[in-house]
Amino acid sequence: MTLPTTTPATTAPDPAPPFGRSLCAMITPFTEDGALDLEGAQRLAVRLVAEGCDGLVLNGTTGESPTTTDDEKARLVAAVREAVGGRAALVAGVGTADTRHTVELARAAGTAGADGVLVVTPYYSRPPQEAVAAHFRQVADGCGLPVMLYDIPGRTGTRIEPDTMIRLAAHPRIVAVKDCSYDFLGTQKVLARTGLAYYAGCDEHVLALYAVGAAGCVSTVANAVPAHMAAILDAFDAGDAARATRLQLAAVPLTEAMTGAGLPGTVTAKALLGRLGLPAGPVRAPLLPAGREAADGLVARYEALLGR
Template sequence: MTTATPFGRTLCAMITPFTKEGALDLDGAQRLADRLVSEGCDGLVLSGTTGESPTTSDAEKSALVTAVREAVGERASVVTGVGTSDTRHTVELALAAEKAGADGVLVVTPYYSRPPQDAVEAHFREIADASGLPVMLYDIPGRTGTRIEPETVIRLAEHPRIVAVKDCSYDFLGAQKVLARTELAYYAGCDEHNLALYAVGGTGYVSTVANLIPAQLRAVLDVFEAGDPPAAARLQQRATRLVELTMASGLPGTVTAKALLNALGLPAGPVRAPLRPAGRETADGLLAEYERLMADA
């Protein structure tokens, strides 16, 4: 069981705020980042799936890192997504992230081309060799079309700068196999697994729902760590309906998270095409569940 926490335990996969016109909202990003850290996030993961990385430019990604770093200082880690389907481009983004002040990079499996495992491994090694930043592997085959197979992860763990995994594989056995054989920090990338993965030796989570209820999600791990697993389970269960509405409503998590943040008057703004905003019924349902959860807190 690993106890390494290279980026903290409670990380938020932060949305990228945009203005009404669709431009990058750096002031909003700073205000949201400050709120998330103040309410319990040890780290922020920028420009990931929830951060709409496919529709932000390289310059926007770097500007976002610089702005968030300025807002949170050393109170929290700042990790940024640099993964693309092109190894050379990913290297360029990793170097830019280092220059902008990131603490680490999140690197997704190359998508669309569906490389075999030896090519996946070579890709991650090249990224890890390119800069001085520690690397969090991002295993999300439902979006990329390609797993990072457990045996590949185990080999990659030998690299000194590959230190963590964001696990969205839905392969709980595979995650436990890697935990048993490496010192990698394993972060749940699916909010329904936050407590379960932590209980078998995971490090924490990289959470979309933490945009909405950062303190409540942190409390789950804190209570478990304090020695009360049943109470931690109750807290996890209390958040389950909002997790479901945010992550399993048929809409991407960034769409639902932004809908609720906008309803709460917090920085978010529109999503960028091809995504479309949530409808009124969805937004109202999210707000009603959020208010119920807050009333029970």
């Protein structure tokens, strides 16, 4: 028996991703004495956009949000907006363990020029799911910007459970998810039942998640190789799954060195960018800089990926 394969003529195209496809979880450059380097941030943002990023996530974990002040966060968003104009979406990390403070940061991000906000699950207090959902709804109600939920239980200690995601999808301003849940089944469950735009937050999952309907990625590795990460998505969109796979697998050594070798992505990204002569600067305590051996390994894997 032959099954019908036709698609109704009224089928609408997939909506455009709310914040672009290839987003970089951008580091926050500092000067050598540890101050915010706004000029460096502008140069880095312009490079990332020119080389394939259509969105930037500022003040996220990779951007050292735990150790930047509220004023520094707002100034960073304003400076990057000035540098990139309308060429890329800006998503500002505003997550804290305090709902009121998160709302304040979200409003300030909007005033500074952000297009949306990234809101992580409240950490340390381990709120139950109803409290998690209430937190996200209050932030979405309080700031007026589109919200990207950030599900990273390995850092926060609390999942946004799939059923909670499905309920939150009914809120008109909760539109996206940065997925670091390492629960591929749960992610597919939400994708199948909601219109939430999922973004792979773990670089090893970029192609796998995109292939089942994600909107794109929020990549730490893109700090160093933005064009390569965008090319994975481009190849898949062009119908060349084999090329997309080759590009994804080619990035594995650098991805492992940057995100899977025991050092935080902030530390490895800054070490590599510094070696490449790009704006980075030191990390802030309690983080410590990468040692020489780790930095040498990062450069070697970067050069191998680029064929140098």
